[in-house]
Amino acid sequence: MTAVLQARGLGKRYGKRWALSDCTLDVPAGHVVGLVGPNGAGKTTLLNLAAGQLAPTAGSIEVLGGRPGSSAAQLAKVGFVAQDTPTYAGLTVAEHLRLGARLNPGWDAGLARGRIERLGLDPRQKAGKLSGGQRAQLALTLAIAKRPGLLILDEPIAALDPLARREFMQGLLEAAVEQELSVVLSSHLVSDLERACDHLIVLVESRVRVTGEVEELLATHHRLTGPRRDLDRLPADQQIVSASHTDRQSTLIIRTGAPVHDPAWTVSQVGLEDLVLAYMNSAAATDHRPLLEVQR
């Protein structure tokens, strides 16, 4: 597995507060990677560090073999759509494309124009007058048409309505396939990522809770329901992700590569959303922290 993004002991401090601390992770190449975690997990900080918008306080981060933001060549390799998809309100759509062409030697004008036409955006319209979805699409167009090797998106659809979300994700996936882009996309909404991502990283409190291909994660996680029992007697290859008990019944989410044979359990599929929530909650339980805010 080659990594497009490698973080080792990465940390970023604002004043006395660590927004991200001791984060070690690898993002594999050639995937659409979903970075998911509760608010405050450090997703935005991590992605800003990867795009070179921030400099790390501790540790190191490498993106496509270089230090983020260290040179123009490095900037050319990474497309970044920041949170809230900023654009220049006073500049028209056409002027944004011109900006992209002027500031990026690798600019693909045909691609940019084609995307704007397909989206039905009026080139003479000011970006400030665009809807949230259109603005996000414009920001995405700018990031794609510079022809990066890695595209980073920080909660690009958080503010969009469901239809605009779907359109945005479709455009993103098309571009990823056409240009063989690696994509890292953050969200606290698992449902958004479920359709788009083939790889998932769950980040909680700066730590990677679980990482892997979505298919494999779904295949190896099971929900077990059965009469209440002591958990110490589970087979060694079954790793408990979360457990909840009522007076009479235990419900577990476990990770295992092998089939579950114990007849006392009712085994059922775990959806991606439940899986992610299980990992977030387990982090909260083991660290004795208040329950994390989970938004739907």
Added chain:
Amino acid sequence: MIWLTWRQFRIPGVAVFAGLAVFAVILAFTGPALAHDYATGIAACTNESGGCDEFLRRFFRDYQNTFLAFAALVLLLPPLIGLFWGAPLIARELETGTHRLVWNQTVTRTRWLTVKLGLVGLAAMIAAALGSLAVTWWSSTIDQNAGRDQFARLSSVVFDARGIVPIGYAAFAFALGMTVGMLIRRTLPAMAVTLAAFAVIQIAMPTLVRPYLLPPTRATVEITPAILDGISLGAGRFIHLQAKAPDPGGWLLDSHTVDASGNAVEEIPLTASSGPCAPSGEPRESMAKCLVEINRLGYRQQLTYHAPTRFWPFQWIETAIYFALALGLTGFSFWWTRRRLS
């Protein structure tokens, strides 16, 4: 990057330069008329009995308001540039989040800032240079003749609006606005802080710094009408002298009267009620008699001043100081943009 900078700077840039153009047209029309008025007036008054003093006074009175208004425009240009060009330059990007768009194009922050600062900063200096040049030209007749006493070229309002210092002020105001905006990250508060800081500096400079840029000339001189700005004497009161710089257009920092043994005195113990300073006959003659007596008693005036020839040395030194300040702020903002800003 040049295109983007121009696109962002277009409106405020054009506004200021259009204003300057209108201003230049007004100056171009009124300037020759002023020079003509002066030339004809001077030619006429040489034949009059009272000399040209009366004409000069009248001439200056007629043009004083315009003269001051134009000087004020040159004084206002640097803070305007700092407020409307400097403060939003980075603050606007940070405020709207567009820095996260532009910093992710294939342009390093250093180049981004270099182009922005270079182009707009250059425009700021050109605007100030044009404004100063035009007003210096328009006011030259008054500066050199009629207004020389009331508004010496070294006095604060005139000095600040002539020559090359406005260029230094503009460069500094621009760098100040840009830096403050970068630190505060909001355009409006940055404008307010820029204005306040610039105003404080512009008041401190002529009062606290400029007098000591070069060592002033100190002289103890005989009391003659040439150094007297006023003399207060009345029945029952002692004489109090008010001095002015010995050369016309000089800048008097300090003066006091000293007696024969060299001690500073507030007043000279002569009164208008009797003695040599009592009014008798023609005022000019009686005044001359009084001054002869004052000098005979050993009174002298001690003057601390700058000669008018110091105008250009002061201009160069002060411009250099402001450029150095502007460069310091610029260097800091480069460092801050690269290391701290996000």
